[in-house]
């Protein structure tokens with residue numbers, strides 16, 4: 001285990017960060033690496049519990065006490081091996097995971113939990129710096145061919161696993177670059193894109209083929225793909241944006257977050273200039289939706305130089321601490337203040353947007369809201385009750401709709417002849433296998449809008465099932481009951 005009584009000796013640490021005023025001048029990551037000694041002390045805080053609840057908190061089942069112990073002892077290369085045994089891309093989760101493992105950490109019952117995500121990030125960063133992360137080529141090829149549609153974390157994790165099992169893997173991506181929402185969604189200040197590129201170099205050297213600018217279903221038909229490959233994996237994400245069908249929704253200045261953010265990522269990548277209608281500079285910005293996407297819009301708008309940034313959330317303000325409804329070790333629905341919120345934003349809860357207001361040229365100049373309350377009815381969904389007397393108008397020239405996604409685009413699954421579950425996601429009849437035995441689904445396309453850690457987990461699990469389908473058995477690892485606490 002870590003250091004006996006280390007948890008009594010050392011406090012939890014957070015990653016230091018560049019001052020908000022300074023960091024919003026650019027799109028670079030702004031965290032500051034802790035000293036190695038501080039990371040080892042954090043590893044020493046792990047109590048190596050008899051039942052490590054952090055394992056089941058992590059959707060990947062990461063072997064957390066084992067890598068904590070290796071870090072405490074300064075055995076970083078061993079820690080990297082332990083981490084990679086369950087997680088193909090710790091550099092993504094180490095930066096972006098909401099860390100349900102930490103909410104399930106036993107130390108967290110009485111003290112701040114171990115900084116597991118921080119340790120994870122710096123294990124893998126050290127691995128890249130030291131040159132320990134090398135391509136792992138399969139000993140032999142099976143002669144089986146697998147097509148993966150979509151290059152987000154689910155598709156990439158499945159590709160790496162299947163390639164390691166000896167299958168010949170081609171990843172098809174409709175965008176001009178690989179990475180899914182990691183590339184065109186998540187802003188650079190949360191993860192710079194060279195973090196994806198250096199991992200792609202490894203995947204390419206391992207023999208995975210990538211085909212960008214290929215939209216399966218149009219550029220290449222489902223039938224053509226089925227004829228060429230022994231198995232197909234749909235990892236196409238949940239890309240249908242939730243609309244806000246209220247008066248004025250078609251005004252210039254009402255913009256979907258997932259048009260605004262990818263456009264910005266392309267600008268930061270030097271692909272083109274910023275279009276005027278996606279520019280928040282000197283505008284009063286209102287971000288509708290309080291989740292991760294909303295938070296990314298706040299950080300991006302502040303970097304554009306917005307006059308003001310306000311964030312609306314229809315739900316009530318959550319409690320600052322864990323409530324009885326979500327006891328340890330479950331994921332708590334408590335107030336989350338992201339680094340983007342800290343950079344400057346006004347937040348409103350229990351607020352409903354009723355109408356967008358435009359000028360005579362069809363440009364957005366404001367929006368109207370009412371306050372709401374939620375009535376709990378036993379056995380039913382909570383009821384939304386508007387307070388008409390609270391009607392208020394807000395000045396706003398750019399409204400960003402960050403309302404999430406309704407599910408996957410159905411056209412490609414329909415072309416394959418696949419069925420859907422009751423939520424409209426691609427249905428895995430047998431685990432990740434669809435109603436067509438050689439077609440599988442994973443990630444947001446299968447489970448609906450979710451998280452990177454879940455996408456990697458689904459990609460790995462689907463790879464196991466595809467490998468079994470192709471050769472009758474699989475040595476690719478499968479997780480046990482991990483992730484059953486992580487309802488996040």
Ligand SMILES: Cc1cc2nc3c(=O)[nH]c(=O)nc-3n(C[C@H](O)[C@H](O)[C@H](O)COP(=O)(O)OP(=O)(O)OC[C@H]3O[C@@H](n4cnc5c(N)ncnc54)[C@H](O)[C@@H]3O)c2cc1C
Pocket residue numbers: 096097098149150151152153154155172173174175179180181182185186214215216217235236237238258261292293296412442443444445449450451452453455
């Ligand atoms: C703005 C934003 C911020 C987020 N921040 C976080 C965060 O901080 N932490 C976190 O854990 N999660 C975050 N998420 C969620 C996370 O990004 C997703 O859950 C995850 O990327 C899903 O992975 P995936 O591989 O299933 O799909 P995606 O990443 O969506 O990738 C799907 C890929 O398939 C491609 N594709 C679709 N159809 C076709 C086709 N017909 N042919 C070829 N290619 C196709 C798409 O172009 C895309 O590249 C965020 C999401 C958004 C939108």
Ligand code: SF4
Pocket residue numbers: 057058059060061062064087093094097098099100101102116117120453
């Ligand atoms: S992937 Fe997420 S949940 Fe799993 S150990 Fe890392 S931070 Fe924790």
